[in-house]
Amino acid sequence: MFDSVGWGEILVLIVAGLFILGPERLPAAAAWLGKTIRQVREYATGAKDQLRNELGPEFDELRKPLEDLRGLRNFNPRTAVRRSLFDDGDLFGAKPNGHAPGANSGSVTAQPHPAAAPQPEKLAPNERPPIDPDAT
Template identity: 45%
Template sequence: MFGLTFEKILIIGIIAVFLLGPDKLPLYAAQLGRLVRQLRDMANGAKDRIRDEMGPEFDELDWKKLDPRQYDPRRIIREALTEETPLKEQSATLSRASPAAASLLGTAALSSLGPRTPSSVTRAPFDTEAT
């Protein structure tokens, strides 16, 4: 939790004993215990409220799937780029692509589509007043 190991917690405790002294240490330890208990109760209350508002769907939710730590942008992009699409769908997409996008996709894919006529080329909108 927060990168704290037992040794670090022990050092923090020893420093606290020296700084606070034996008189105030039990008072501050009790306050810390109450704070942790209140935070835990608040978290449980929020969880119960969400469970009440969402109903039975809350228990059916796969929380591991929604964990933001599992998202690796490199993996997502790699999977999206290596995703195999059917040839017909790919050729339809390439025939509607702009020349810039077509050059990004590669000339090998375009050569299989045949020659392009000027009427089939659509240009991206251009705003002359844009800064």
């Protein structure tokens, strides 16, 4: 609950409460606030447990989309692209490059593609590369 509130903000709230309520009423107000937060947490936990008991296994099906949405909060496009390109957990079994997760890597040997273009020769130092007018 206090993930976004730092110690500086808490200190400012305590000082403001000290000026507003005074030193004699501040401890009672803090105790009331703590008791109220604890009670709200108990209500939320009780409601969640009651839903889990009433819905049974369907409760987990309800939670999955919510957890997916929570995961989008920390969405990083670079990580998503890396995961989709290089992880073996593909949904459809085989990746576009032909790699199938769980396949025995020892049984498949890499063979060059018959229509593969020959590798271009390396350029000498200070040599200008050839220009392809169709590509520019």
